[in-house]
Amino acid sequence: MSTPFTVPTVDVSPYVRGGTAEERAAAAAAFDEAARTVGFVQVVGHGVPEAVTDAFAAALDEFFGLPLEVKKRHRTPPEVNRGYAPPKTESLSLSLGLAPANRMHDFFEAFNVGAAVSDFPGLDLPEADYPENVWPAEAPSFRPAVEAYCAEAARVARTLTTLFADALGLPAGFFAGYTGHSLDVLRMNNYALEPGALELDGDLTGMGEHTDYGIVTVLWADQVAGLQVLGRDGGWHDVMPADGALLINLGDLMARWTNDRWMSTLHRVKPPIVDGTIARRRSAAFFHDGDVDAVIETLPTCVGDGSPYPPITVGEHIRAKLAGSRAGVANPEAAREAARVLAAQGGA
Template identity: 35%
Template sequence: MSSSRECATGDESRTVAVAVSRGLPVIDLALDGEPSSDRDRAETARAVGDACTEIGFLVVTGHGVPSRVINELRRQTGDFFRRSDEFKQSVAVEPGDPLMRGFGRGRTELLESFTVNRLGAPDAAKRCSSDVDEQLLLPNKWPDIAGFRQAYTEYCAAMEGLAGEIMRLFAVSLGLPGGWFDAAFGSHMSSLTANYYPRQGAAPEPGRMRKEAHRDWGTLTVLYQDETSRGLQVYGRDGQWADVPAVPGTFVINIGDLMARWTNDRWVSTVHRVVNPPAGLAHSARYSFAYFYQPSPGAVVSCIPTCRDADETSKFPPTRADAYFAAKRRREYIKESLVARRVAG
């Protein structure tokens, strides 16, 4: 199914929602050309808001991220994951790190990962308030690969710019000033996770897949997925799993539980997963890069004024971002421990 919507500005017009692919809107952000008019921007914001209301997922083109930055990240990441297990373990996640910085491997899921966080930068403490948990400020772990750190740093900078633009579209779509969210992200604790799904020489054990069904915890996820193998699926309102297409030159955007909470559940955080490839593609490894744009640790998240009628109460009490994520991590740790025991037993 495909459709398009044009936004006319004087004698000119441009396609805002360029297509709908398997239920997901593909939206041109127009960030890689001339600045958009206010009318174009409002129409783009409306298309983004519609997607967040209906499914919480969309695909974006015209994002302005240079292909050079993406390609270098892919090259460096491939180099890292092809290294020996001993080499990768040299930058393994510390057990006490709440932000899971470094190399990790799924307990039951068929993937490896590498994560860096903005709070792991040397100057992070200067940007944060004095009451921030010191564990959040543990340094990032960098493998000894020439150019690796630079590639990740440049990609994170590009993602920070893109995510900030999307948050401004979020604000406009919610009837707020464009910079309404800016203060909450002044010392944001965003992370970048590279996911590596190894090729499968034999059929996986029953019940094991590349990434189990889950919802993202936070505000906004910007995902780049390679085009060599399928796997990402979203769970639609019709009760069916739908494939997310890997459209060349695009990013997949989705909101998480915290953004749904911010909007009083006007917007939806959708369950998604990564399934094992069909036999014909089992020989192919899969890479994806998820940038999780999260508020500052001390940011207080409460119901957005425009997401509640005058006689309507907020569904959720205000919460600090760091406390919210700490509670999410505790619940996840308990769940993973129970699963690991069941698998071992």
């Protein structure tokens, strides 16, 4: 009998409140086991105040509740990973090289903010990778609430990389050397569409099959069905956060770093259709991707019999992924991930 699919829960409070060496070692070991077997983890004890997430959820409602023509004022060109993205203007599966080029069919709408050149005045960073943020004046509570949550999500991400160093047998602070000016992005998603916006044909793609691109993703989400994770059994499994938990998954750069010891797990979003309408679902993914000029190559504790991954900079990797999802250019460098998706679809 196969083991039922579950997302493990890890209490990271020893890394938040300063636990004992034994407590930290237990948390690191539990995360390592989850990262090797599932690739998705629920973390509790993260210390994000409920007042911050409540205000953040209200801010999402304020912005996404605006008329579409108002939201579109804050749209940026595809190569600028900031601002508003209307429904059916992206295709996440193209980041894996799947789906026909220019078939932009994912029906979610989103708003992105992230690390900007102005955040690092002492560094000469490329504005193409660190563009300035766009803030909607029509939603006055949006910016302060989003910035407050973004700061908490960034703290959680960096707390996790401290845990990662322990779990992987690396020197304390190892990942700090790769994340001093990390390409961090907060993507806020909304899956409720206006009536008549599209035809409910039973085969809608909220967000296509994809792996995340960077080091680690911190995900806040409603307790609404829709997120599905590809298990080792080749099937898609529903995942929903427990009360107060954040969902954590690892990106392609961490898979490269660990020589696939840790999984960059394929996932997608297919919100259910209830009474002829799409069930409303909100989520916000904080992507902690690393410094644009950092070179990612197999960690010394993970080399084993060799690595299939050549060295790559964070910037090179992220640009290829974004060219797929946002600009409709299929990524040719993700054959291994694409093969896993096709196997789950029976080779279709």
